[in-house]
Each structure stands twice: as structure tokens, then as C-alpha cells.
Amino acid sequence: MDPKPNHTAHPPSPTATERYRTAVRAAWIAAVFCAAVLVFLLANQWNSRDLLDNPELLALKKTLQQNRGNEGLKEQIRTLDQQIRAEMLHRREFSQTGAWILLAGFVVFLWSTKTAFTYREPLPMPQPGKNSYPQFLRTARLARWSVAALLGAALLATGGLLSRYPSNFSYAPVQVSAAEQAEPTAPPAVQPTVQPAVFSMEEFQKNWPCFRGPQGLGISAYANVPTQWNGTTGEGIRWKTEVPLPGNSSAIVWGSRVFVTGATKEKRAVFGFDADTGKILWQFDVVNIPGSPAEMPNIMEDTGYAAPTPVTNGLGVFAIFPNGDVLGCDFEGRQFWARNLGLPDSMYGYASSLAIHKNQLIIQYDQGSVDDGLSELIALDTQNGKDLWRTKRPVSASWTSPVIVEIDGAWQILTVAPPWVIAYHAENGQEIWRAECASGDVAPSPIYANGLVFAIEPYSNLYALRTGGQGDITKTHIAWQAEDGIPDICSPVSNGEFVYLMDTSGLFTCYRTADGTKAWEKELDVYFHSSPSLVQDKLYLLSDEGEMIIAETGKEFKEIARSLLGEKTKCSPAFLDGRIYIRGEKNLYCIGSPKNP
Amino acid sequence: MIRRVTLPTLIICLLLAAVSLAVERFPPPDFEGGHELPLTTVPAPRADLYEYLDAAVLLAALSLGAWLVLKKRSRRGIFLLMLFSLAYFGLWRKGCVCSIGAIQNVALSLFDSHYVPPLTVIAFFLLPLFFTVFFGRIFCAGVCPLGTIQDLFLLRPLKVPLWLEQALGLLGYLYLGTAVLFAATGSAFIICQYDPFVAFFRLSGSLNMLILGICFLVICMFIGRAYCRFLCPYGVLLRFFSRVSKYHASITPDECIQCRLCEEACPFNAIEKPAQPPASQNRRQGKRLLIFLLVLLPVLTLSSGWLTSKASPAFARMHADVRLADRIWQEENGQAEGTTDASDAFRATGQPAAELYQTAQILQQTFYRGSWALGIFLGLVIGLKLIQLAVRRHKTEYQANRMTCVSCGRCFAYCPRERVRRKELETKHTEHGS
Known part of the structure; x- marks a missing residue:
């Protein structure tokens, strides 16, 4: 409230002077008080700035990534996390209380300052009156100009809006002129050089067309695969070529070509290598794909931007990326087609590899939660990329890859994603059976051996499922299940008699397929992301450090050899005639004798 | 000295308080720990009784305001009413419903037959207008929480040149027009979206809202009621109705003695001086x-x-x-x-x-x-x-401009006739005052 003006005396009365001085003193005290509170608040803000990025917590989390099963470490993280959060809450409470105290001090300061100003206010002393008409004219003229200036500003604003939104949309389809049509927005598409022919299963067996080889089971058709090499000295290395872009996708091979994908947040590409020399023959940059998101989503570093392995049918190579871009190109790197399937909702980044059946490119597009209803099994025409069929999947996001195997004379697609293991007809995508055998974040892909489908429920169970059922077979077709040494990322491999499991920490476990009894287990004391492979009677186990441990299949673990790649890797190797192709962190390796054809 | 420390202290205090009060969120734990999140609860709707209570309080506050301005002529009373309104309509009712935002509800209901505004909203829109037709801008004087908070922050009023005031006053019409357009088409309630003071009433809000509010408050320390004078869309309507108000606050309780003591009394440029007819x-x-x-x-x-x-x-x-x-x-x-x-x-x-x-x-x-x-x-x-x-109108005495005067009562105490009425001066003093 404003005190009333003092009309009774010209000099301020002693009371007014005293009040003024009191108000000034109060203002100073309030200002000092506010400054003190301010210092405490600023100090609190400064000390809170990086609280949630505690280096100790980050280091523990990083350690946990390498040792996911360590419960003690998890408990340690939880305790530290709780402490940090408690401190953060305490600081926030301090900050809020401080803010209220500051506001109270501020109100006192405002009040006393206002009072001081009022007591210093001079008494009204009107000057002699003047003719007000010239002043009126001047004010009116200036006011007109100010209104005109406002009008000018409004005109400028309207002009700005017009330039940005020149007209309403008519929502008519865009008519592309001939000149515009001549400028392609994507690399020119070519028709496949070899028309619809489909290679035989024998041809597929001779090559390594997809993730974990023919049918995706991790089994090599060749026996003459090297067992000794050393990537650091070059011994037994036929060639080694740096891959221009990083990726965790594995190499695939068909004839004289090796294909890999690579990507960063900004760039994506498919590379074609000469299988004999390692020369990069071409690089297909994935750009200008209609509907592709403007920006790649943030993806967990361990997954990377090129986790799905491409696939080939001998006519073309097909690749998919975590932003939903999918494409096909020929063996010379010329595009068949390219499209975007929509950004997949995948917590760690989309990582399912592609599979192929005849002219169908099979995509396990699992995403979101079960309730979201977004997951699908998609078959695209390898010729033109158009949908052949789509089947909705009642599952949440997964990081497994589909496996296409022949069961009882019919080709079936086996999939695993929480909560179902589902088999589909490969010809039309119709569901055959399902079993509720998956939970959590699932990465290991299923396999088929000895008449059983093996599915992994990470950290919990290995399920052996009998085929031949229809509908929900959960209660009727589980042959057996096991709980020891269950992997979290690596897929299993089987020679029919035994099924072998590798967990990330290097625990290698063997079960008999017939009855699910554990044959043996071996602690290898090295970390694994690469899935185990089978070459005739040998198991090839590639560690994260790039060390290949070769062991015999059999009733007990027996190591035969160890060979070094010379760099870290998380990819699964490709086994061909006398050669192994391994993608390292930076380089693609061909292991095999230079004399070997 | 005090001037030098005033502004920086105020700005720093307000900014820091804003940062401290701004909504802060924790990142959720980034691994599963078995903790079950509590179920989301939905608060029960506000009882109808409170809505009628709001309308009744508004009616009572407007009536009391009219009595304080016109009959009692008490700045102290108006000031206390302002504090009450700030506490009730601002802090307790958190600035909603308010007469300014009600413009949009009324506009939408006029153009969208599917929308029926609540009776309280209609009351908040109509009651201040009704009172303005009879008693001037009583609502602005002591009932509007937005006006009150600006008034409380007025520290060292600076005179805005009259010519500039004329142009800036048009911004309110622009705001009113666009707000009605967007509300009538069901696009947005921009008055609510850009309410500069609602974050203070709710003691929470985004940092942008708080900074906008702080900017307005800092301006209002020197430019009295800047939002009311130059932007308030409801003020545009009130100005129009106040122009024809039957009774309006006057500087002097009876006859102007042309003492000119009130010339600089109004921080809102609302006092018109006597004007001679042109040659x-x-x-x-x-x-x-x-x-x-x-x-x-x-x-x-x-x-x-x-x-x-x-x-x-x-x-x-x-x-x-x-x-x-x-x-x-x-x-x-x-x-x-x-x-x-x-x-x-x-x-x-x-x-x-x-x-x-x-x-x-x-x-x-x-x-x-x-x-x-x-x-x-x-x-x-x-x-x-x-x-x-x-157009220049002939005026013979100092009087409050019926459109721009917010009936705050600051000028009352400047008039010697008022002091006589209050028995603070004797009649003989004022007879020689001119």
C-alpha cells in the first residue's frame, strides 16, 4: 500500500525521516539475508549438478555389462543408486526450502524498498499551467505515428507468415514433372539379372547365406576348415581388410562374394568383398529411402547401428537397419528396391537378422510390448520389396532371428519372443503351433535338431519342444527342460546327440537331446557374444577377445586347439570350403591358406 | 545506493527461486529391480459447491470493491481486498477459473453448439462486465489476481509517454481478436497457455512460464500494470463498458478546485487534465x-x-x-x-x-x-x-479517464477536498489552495 502524500509541511517531518531510515536499514538487512541464502542455494545447485552421473556408479554399471550374472554387483549398484537418489532428494528439499526463505526475504526487501522510495518521494509541486493545445497536437501526432509503426510491424509479421505458409494445402496428390522424375531420390533400381530362379538347398548348403549359415543352425557343411591361425602374425590368414563402417552383423558368403553391413548414427552401407582377395568391390550407401526417419534413434552401444546380419539368395543381397530401412541389391551393389518399415520400438535397438525362403525375404519385426500389438512376421518379395504377407505376432520386442527349417516335409519358420515360441508355415505365414516358453529380453535364436525345437529363455530355461502339434502346445509338447548354464545372448548349437549352450561369461554346457540330462559343463573363463558353431565333429567357440577355442564334440569336453584372431569380435564366423570368414571390430578376416582355391 | 542494489537483487532472487521451484524429475532406474510402481490415482473432481462458492465470492468481492471505491473511497480497503483476491482467486484457486480466460470458453460456446460452458465460467465472464457498466473497473481495482500481483510489484513507476501508450493499448485488441479466433475454432486457448502469472499462483510450472512471469514482474516494477494496460484481452472489454459506466471513481469527492496536486498521482497515466477548446x-x-x-x-x-x-x-x-x-x-x-x-x-x-x-x-x-x-x-x-x-474534448477539471482508470484509489489522498472530507484538513486551507 502507498502511504498518503504529506501536504502539511514542506520538509519531511522527523517521523518521516526516521521511517525512511528504518526502511533503508530493513532493505539492507533483507538484501544481505537474500544474498546469504542465495550463496547457499547456488552452492547446493553446484554440488547437485552431476550427482546422477556418479563415476563410481557408471563404472559399476559398465562392469555389470560384462558380467551380467553377478548378483553381488547388482546389489552394490542398487545400494549406491539408492544413496545417490536419497542425497538428490535431500538437496532438492534443501533447494525448495531455500527458495521459500529467499522469497520471504525478497518480500521484506520489496516492502522496505518500496516504503523507502515512498518516503523519499518529493511532494507534488505543480508548475505554472501552460496552454495545453500545442502539447495535445504534438502527442496526437506522435501517437498517430506510433499507431502507424504498429501497423507496419503487423504488416511485416503478416508478410513473414505469408512467406512461411503461402497458402492452404489442397491435399491433392503431387504431380511430378518429367524433369523432376529424371532426378531420382534414390539410387537407380535395376531388375534382378537372374530372374525368379531359386537355388537348390544344396547350393545354400555350399554357401553361408545368412546368420549362422544355411538354415541358421550354426552348422558347416565342410570339414576342411582351418584349425590353426594367428591374426597377429598373419599365419594362416588369407587376407584381412578394414571394413569402412562398424557393425556387429556377421559376414555372409555366396560364391566369390562376401557381404557385410556397417553403420553409424549418420551413415549406413552394405559392402561387397571379393572372397578371394578381400578387395572391397563396392559400397552401397543406404540413402534417400522414402519414409526413412530423418534421424537414427539412439541405440545401445553394445547393439550398434548394424546388428542384423544380411541375407542372400544367390541372386541378390538383402539388408535391414535399426531404423526400419530394408533394401535389396544385386551382387554388383545396384539397388533392386528399398523401403522403410517404420521405426521399430526396440529398447536396445533392432537386431534380428533376416532369413530367406524361396522368393520371400523373412523379417521378424518384433517391437514394443505385447499390448502394443506392433510385432509382425513380414515376408517381402525379394524381386520388388512388396509385401507378400504379414502375420501379427502376440509378442513383445526381441533380439532373436528367425530360423527356417524343414520339419516333416514342410518348411517352417521358428521364432522366439516373449512370451511365445511360435512356428509358422514358411509359404504363407500361418501359425502352426505356439508354446509359452519365453520371457525377459530374449536374444538367443532357436534351433532344430533330432526332431526337437530348442528355445532359450535367458538365464532360466532351455526348452526342448516336440513338433507336430497344433495351437498352444505348452502343456503337451515340452519334451524336457533344463535350468543350468542357460545363455543370455549366444544361440545354441546341436549335432543331434547333444545340444551345446554358451553363456556370456564362458560357461559351456552340454545336454543330451534325448532326455535332457546334462552331459558336462566347462568353465572357459572368457567372455562370449559369438554363438558356437559346429564343423563336422568339432565345436568352434569364438570369444570376445577373438580367440577361437576348438573342441571335440562328445561325452566330455576336450579342447583341440586355440587360435588368435588378433582383435576383438562379437560376430559369428562363416565356414566355407577351407576358409573361415570372421568379422572383427575393425577388419574382415579370411582365414585359410593362400594356396587354397 | 539503494537503487543500484534493488534491481539486480530482485532479478537474481526471482530467477533462482524460479529455478528451484521449477519441476524437476528423476530419471527412472535403468535396470529392473523388482520395484513395483504405484498405481496412478486420479483425484476426485472438485465439488460443485465450490464452484458456486467461487461465483459467490466473486460477487461479494465486486460488491465490496464498489463500496470501497465509490462510497468509502479507501485505498487501504482496496489494498486489503487486493490481498484477499490474490490469496483466494490466485493462490487458493490457482488462477483458474478467471474472467480473462473465460472469454475463450464463451467464444467457443458461441461457435460450437456441442460445447456448453459451466455456469461458473459464465458468471466469471459476466459479473465483472455487469459491475463495470455501473461502477467502472472495480474488477481490476481489487478483484483480479493478475492485476493485484502487478500492483504489489510496482516499485518505481515510470511514466510511459502518452503517445506510446495509445499505440501499445492496441495490442490488447490484437490479443483479444486472435484469442477469440483460436478459441472459436477449437484450436487453442492461448490466453491460458500464455498466462504469465499462473506459475506463481500454482507455485509450479515450466521454466519458460516462470521466466515469462518474472519478465513481466520486472517490467511491472517500473511500468505500472503493464499486462493490464497493454495486453489484457478482458481489459479491452472492461475499458469499453467502463466508458459508459453510470458511476465511476472520481479523483475529488465533490468539486475540482484545480489545485493540480493530483497531476502526477496516477502511475497508469489515467488522469486527464483540463483541456481548452482549440482556436x-x-x-x-x-x-x-x-x-x-x-x-x-x-x-x-x-x-x-x-x-x-x-x-x-x-x-x-x-x-x-x-x-x-x-x-x-x-x-x-x-x-x-x-x-x-x-x-x-x-x-x-x-x-x-x-x-x-x-x-x-x-x-x-x-x-x-x-x-x-x-x-x-x-x-x-x-x-x-x-x-x-x-478529436479534442473540452474538459474543465482533472478527472479519471473512464476507460483507463482501474479505480485503484491512489489519487484519492492527493486531493485536498478528499482530505477535508476525511477531516484531515480544514476547509479554509482548500479555499486558498488554487
Whole structure:
């Protein structure tokens, strides 16, 4: 409230002077008080700035990534996390209380300052009156100009809006002129050089067309695969070529070509290598794909931007990326087609590899939660990329890859994603059976051996499922299940008699397929992301450090050899005639004798 | 000395308090720990009784305000009423419902037959207008929490030149017009979205809202009630009704003795000085100008309507359906990369795009007509303002401008006749005062 003006005396009365001085003193005290509170608040803000990025917590989390099963470490993280959060809450409470105290001090300061100003206010002393008409004219003229200036500003604003939104949309389809049509927005598409022919299963067996080889089971058709090499000295290395872009996708091979994908947040590409020399023959940059998101989503570093392995049918190579871009190109790197399937909702980044059946490119597009209803099994025409069929999947996001195997004379697609293991007809995508055998974040892909489908429920169970059922077979077709040494990322491999499991920490476990009894287990004391492979009677186990441990299949673990790649890797190797192709962190390796054809 | 420390202290205190009070969130734990999140609870709706109570309190506050301004002539009483209003309508009712925002509800109900505004909202819209017709801007004087908070922060009022005040006063009409356009088309309630003080009333809000509010408060320390005078859309309506108010606050309780003591009393430039009629030569010039402006009025009105209608595509994009239709069309015609959450959600509904386009086109037509109306309104306001500036009315005494005076009562104590009425001075002093 404003005190009333003092009309009774010209000099301020002693009371007014005293009040003024009191108000000034109060203002100073309030200002000092506010400054003190301010210092405490600023100090609190400064000390809170990086609280949630505690280096100790980050280091523990990083350690946990390498040792996911360590419960003690998890408990340690939880305790530290709780402490940090408690401190953060305490600081926030301090900050809020401080803010209220500051506001109270501020109100006192405002009040006393206002009072001081009022007591210093001079008494009204009107000057002699003047003719007000010239002043009126001047004010009116200036006011007109100010209104005109406002009008000018409004005109400028309207002009700005017009330039940005020149007209309403008519929502008519865009008519592309001939000149515009001549400028392609994507690399020119070519028709496949070899028309619809489909290679035989024998041809597929001779090559390594997809993730974990023919049918995706991790089994090599060749026996003459090297067992000794050393990537650091070059011994037994036929060639080694740096891959221009990083990726965790594995190499695939068909004839004289090796294909890999690579990507960063900004760039994506498919590379074609000469299988004999390692020369990069071409690089297909994935750009200008209609509907592709403007920006790649943030993806967990361990997954990377090129986790799905491409696939080939001998006519073309097909690749998919975590932003939903999918494409096909020929063996010379010329595009068949390219499209975007929509950004997949995948917590760690989309990582399912592609599979192929005849002219169908099979995509396990699992995403979101079960309730979201977004997951699908998609078959695209390898010729033109158009949908052949789509089947909705009642599952949440997964990081497994589909496996296409022949069961009882019919080709079936086996999939695993929480909560179902589902088999589909490969010809039309119709569901055959399902079993509720998956939970959590699932990465290991299923396999088929000895008449059983093996599915992994990470950290919990290995399920052996009998085929031949229809509908929900959960209660009727589980042959057996096991709980020891269950992997979290690596897929299993089987020679029919035994099924072998590798967990990330290097625990290698063997079960008999017939009855699910554990044959043996071996602690290898090295970390694994690469899935185990089978070459005739040998198991090839590639560690994260790039060390290949070769062991015999059999009733007990027996190591035969160890060979070094010379760099870290998380990819699964490709086994061909006398050669192994391994993608390292930076380089693609061909292991095999230079004399070997 | 005190001046040097005042402003920086105020700004730092307010900014830091804003940062401390701004909403802060923790990141959720990034691994599963078995903790079950509590179920989301929905608070029960507010009882109807409280809505009627709000309307009753408003009515009582307006009645009390009218009595304090016109009968009691008590600045102290008005000040106490202001504090009560700030506490009740501002802090307790958290600035909602308010008469200023009610404009939008009323506008929407007039143009959308499916929308029926609550009775309380209608009461908040009509009661202050009703009181203004009879008693002037009582609502602004002590009932509006937005006016109160600005008034409390007024520290060292600076005079805004009269000519600048005339132009800035037009911004309120622009705000009112666009707010009605967006509300009537169901696009947005911009008055609520950009309410600069609601974050203070709720003691919470985004940092942007708090900073906007702080900027206004800092301005209001030196420019009295800046929001009320230059932006408030409801103030535009109140000014109009106050102009014809039957009873209005006056500086002097009886006859002006031309002592001129009140000349500088009003921090809001609302005191009009006596004006002599112009000389005959000047009168002729004034007439010519007036005729020119009267001729200009329809031209200005129509050209403003046409020009504003050209901006209708931009206005139309304030509507969510139009924005979505544009986005879907761009995506389907290769003119936009990727998709947005909104376009994905639309596609998930399975609704044909053609239906969305049709809705958007109807909205665009509505906006086109609305923009014409807005332009005509603004052209008319500017034209009439120019005419008003060319007319000089004969005044013989100091009086409060009925449009701009917010009836705050600051000027009462400056008038010696008022002091006599209060028995603080004897009559003989005032008889020689002039």
C-alpha cells in the first residue's frame, strides 16, 4: 500500500525521516539475508549438478555389462543408486526450502524498498499551467505515428507468415514433372539379372547365406576348415581388410562374394568383398529411402547401428537397419528396391537378422510390448520389396532371428519372443503351433535338431519342444527342460546327440537331446557374444577377445586347439570350403591358406 | 545506493527461486529391480459447491470493491481486498477459473453448439462486465489476481509517454481478436497457455512460464500494470463498458478546485487534465483531418480484413487436425522425411487420410472467414483510434479517464477536498489552495 502524500509541511517531518531510515536499514538487512541464502542455494545447485552421473556408479554399471550374472554387483549398484537418489532428494528439499526463505526475504526487501522510495518521494509541486493545445497536437501526432509503426510491424509479421505458409494445402496428390522424375531420390533400381530362379538347398548348403549359415543352425557343411591361425602374425590368414563402417552383423558368403553391413548414427552401407582377395568391390550407401526417419534413434552401444546380419539368395543381397530401412541389391551393389518399415520400438535397438525362403525375404519385426500389438512376421518379395504377407505376432520386442527349417516335409519358420515360441508355415505365414516358453529380453535364436525345437529363455530355461502339434502346445509338447548354464545372448548349437549352450561369461554346457540330462559343463573363463558353431565333429567357440577355442564334440569336453584372431569380435564366423570368414571390430578376416582355391 | 542494489537483487532472487521451484524429475532406474510402481490415482473432481462458492465470492468481492471505491473511497480497503483476491482467486484457486480466460470458453460456446460452458465460467465472464457498466473497473481495482500481483510489484513507476501508450493499448485488441479466433475454432486457448502469472499462483510450472512471469514482474516494477494496460484481452472489454459506466471513481469527492496536486498521482497515466477548446483556425485543420480519417476508416477496415485473411493458412495451422493433415499429406507425397508420433498414431487408427483432409479443408475455410472477421475488427479498432486521436474534448477539471482508470484509489489522498472530507484538513486551507 502507498502511504498518503504529506501536504502539511514542506520538509519531511522527523517521523518521516526516521521511517525512511528504518526502511533503508530493513532493505539492507533483507538484501544481505537474500544474498546469504542465495550463496547457499547456488552452492547446493553446484554440488547437485552431476550427482546422477556418479563415476563410481557408471563404472559399476559398465562392469555389470560384462558380467551380467553377478548378483553381488547388482546389489552394490542398487545400494549406491539408492544413496545417490536419497542425497538428490535431500538437496532438492534443501533447494525448495531455500527458495521459500529467499522469497520471504525478497518480500521484506520489496516492502522496505518500496516504503523507502515512498518516503523519499518529493511532494507534488505543480508548475505554472501552460496552454495545453500545442502539447495535445504534438502527442496526437506522435501517437498517430506510433499507431502507424504498429501497423507496419503487423504488416511485416503478416508478410513473414505469408512467406512461411503461402497458402492452404489442397491435399491433392503431387504431380511430378518429367524433369523432376529424371532426378531420382534414390539410387537407380535395376531388375534382378537372374530372374525368379531359386537355388537348390544344396547350393545354400555350399554357401553361408545368412546368420549362422544355411538354415541358421550354426552348422558347416565342410570339414576342411582351418584349425590353426594367428591374426597377429598373419599365419594362416588369407587376407584381412578394414571394413569402412562398424557393425556387429556377421559376414555372409555366396560364391566369390562376401557381404557385410556397417553403420553409424549418420551413415549406413552394405559392402561387397571379393572372397578371394578381400578387395572391397563396392559400397552401397543406404540413402534417400522414402519414409526413412530423418534421424537414427539412439541405440545401445553394445547393439550398434548394424546388428542384423544380411541375407542372400544367390541372386541378390538383402539388408535391414535399426531404423526400419530394408533394401535389396544385386551382387554388383545396384539397388533392386528399398523401403522403410517404420521405426521399430526396440529398447536396445533392432537386431534380428533376416532369413530367406524361396522368393520371400523373412523379417521378424518384433517391437514394443505385447499390448502394443506392433510385432509382425513380414515376408517381402525379394524381386520388388512388396509385401507378400504379414502375420501379427502376440509378442513383445526381441533380439532373436528367425530360423527356417524343414520339419516333416514342410518348411517352417521358428521364432522366439516373449512370451511365445511360435512356428509358422514358411509359404504363407500361418501359425502352426505356439508354446509359452519365453520371457525377459530374449536374444538367443532357436534351433532344430533330432526332431526337437530348442528355445532359450535367458538365464532360466532351455526348452526342448516336440513338433507336430497344433495351437498352444505348452502343456503337451515340452519334451524336457533344463535350468543350468542357460545363455543370455549366444544361440545354441546341436549335432543331434547333444545340444551345446554358451553363456556370456564362458560357461559351456552340454545336454543330451534325448532326455535332457546334462552331459558336462566347462568353465572357459572368457567372455562370449559369438554363438558356437559346429564343423563336422568339432565345436568352434569364438570369444570376445577373438580367440577361437576348438573342441571335440562328445561325452566330455576336450579342447583341440586355440587360435588368435588378433582383435576383438562379437560376430559369428562363416565356414566355407577351407576358409573361415570372421568379422572383427575393425577388419574382415579370411582365414585359410593362400594356396587354397 | 539503494537503487543500484534493488534491481539486480530482485532479478537474481526471482530467477533462482524460479529455478528451484521449477519441476524437476528423476530419471527412472535403468535396470529392473523388482520395484513395483504405484498405481496412478486420479483425484476426485472438485465439488460443485465450490464452484458456486467461487461465483459467490466473486460477487461479494465486486460488491465490496464498489463500496470501497465509490462510497468509502479507501485505498487501504482496496489494498486489503487486493490481498484477499490474490490469496483466494490466485493462490487458493490457482488462477483458474478467471474472467480473462473465460472469454475463450464463451467464444467457443458461441461457435460450437456441442460445447456448453459451466455456469461458473459464465458468471466469471459476466459479473465483472455487469459491475463495470455501473461502477467502472472495480474488477481490476481489487478483484483480479493478475492485476493485484502487478500492483504489489510496482516499485518505481515510470511514466510511459502518452503517445506510446495509445499505440501499445492496441495490442490488447490484437490479443483479444486472435484469442477469440483460436478459441472459436477449437484450436487453442492461448490466453491460458500464455498466462504469465499462473506459475506463481500454482507455485509450479515450466521454466519458460516462470521466466515469462518474472519478465513481466520486472517490467511491472517500473511500468505500472503493464499486462493490464497493454495486453489484457478482458481489459479491452472492461475499458469499453467502463466508458459508459453510470458511476465511476472520481479523483475529488465533490468539486475540482484545480489545485493540480493530483497531476502526477496516477502511475497508469489515467488522469486527464483540463483541456481548452482549440482556436478556430486549428479547429478547421482538425475537421479536415477528421474527415480524412472518417473516409479512411472503411478503406482501412477492408484492407485489414483482406490482409489478415491472407494469413489464414498460418492461423489454420494452430489447429491440431490441420497440422496433422498437412503432415500426413507431406509424408504421403514424399515432401517430409520419416514420420511423427502424431502421424503414426493417426495411421494406427485406420481412419482414411481423405477424411482427415476433408476435415482440414473445412477448418481452413472457417479460418479464412475468421481471419476476415479478425482483420475487419482490427482495422476498425485502428481507424477509430486514429479518429479518437484527432478529436479534442473540452474538459474543465482533472478527472479519471473512464476507460483507463482501474479505480485503484491512489489519487484519492492527493486531493485536498478528499482530505477535508476525511477531516484531515480544514476547509479554509482548500479555499486558498488554487
